[in-house]
Amino acid sequence: MLLTILKSLLVIFVTLVLRVLYDTISCYWLTPRRIKKIMERQGVTGPKPRPLTGNILEISAMVSQSASKDCDSIHHDIVGRLLPHYVAWSKQYGKRFVVWNGTDPRLCLTETELIKELLMKHNGVSGRSWLQQQGTKNFIGRGLLMANGQDWHHQRHLAAPAFTSERLKARQ
Numbered sequence: 633m634l635l636t637i638l639k640s641l642l643v644i645f646v647t648l649v650l651r652v653l654y655d656t657i658s659c660y661w662l663t664p665r666r667i668k669k670i671m672e673r674q675g676v677t678g679p680k681p682r683p684l685t686g687n688i689l690e691i692s693a694m695v696s697q698s699a700s701k702d703c704d705s706i707h708h709d710i711v712g713r714l715l716p717h718y719v720a721w722s723k724q725y726g727k728r729f730v731v732w733n734g735t736d737p738r739l740c741l742t743e744t745e746l747i748k749e750l751l752m753k754h755n756g757v758s759g760r761s762w763l764q765q766q767g768t769k770n771f772i773g774r775g776l777l778m779a780n781g782q783d784w785h786h787q788r789h790l791a792a793p794a795f796t797s798e799r800l801k802a803r804q
Contacts, residue, residue, distance in 0.1 A: 663735070699713065
C-alpha cells in the first residue's frame, strides 16, 4: 500500500517537474523562435536576439554611448541621441524591423501609413503586455497610453472632444 502511494506521488512530482520544464522551454525558447520565423517569412528581420535578454544589452550599450557624448549643437532632433539603436537598425534593416526585449518581440515601424492603420484599427484591442504595464506604471501612469480594452475605450472617448478639428484649428 505504501509503495503504491509513493509511486503515485513520484508520478505526480515527475509530471509537475516535466510540465514546468516544458512551460519554461516553451516560453523562453520555443515561442520566441516561432515568432522570429513567422516574422522572417513576412520579410521582417532585425538584430539577432540573445537567449533570455534579447537585444537589451546592445540597446543599453548604444544608449549609454550616445548619452556619454556632449551635444554638438542645440537642436530638436534628439531621436539619434535617445534611441540610437532605432536609428541604426532602421538604416540596417529597413522601415520594419523586430527588436527583442528579453523574449518579448517589439515591431518597430517607420512607415506612416502603416502606423496610422495600426493606431486606428488595432490600438486598445490587442492591449499592452504585463511587462509594459509594470515597467511604465510609475513613469507614465495608467492613462490612455497604457490602458487596455474597455478602459482604453473609455479614456479615448473622454479625450476625443479635445481633438476635434474645431478645437485643433482654434489652437493654431
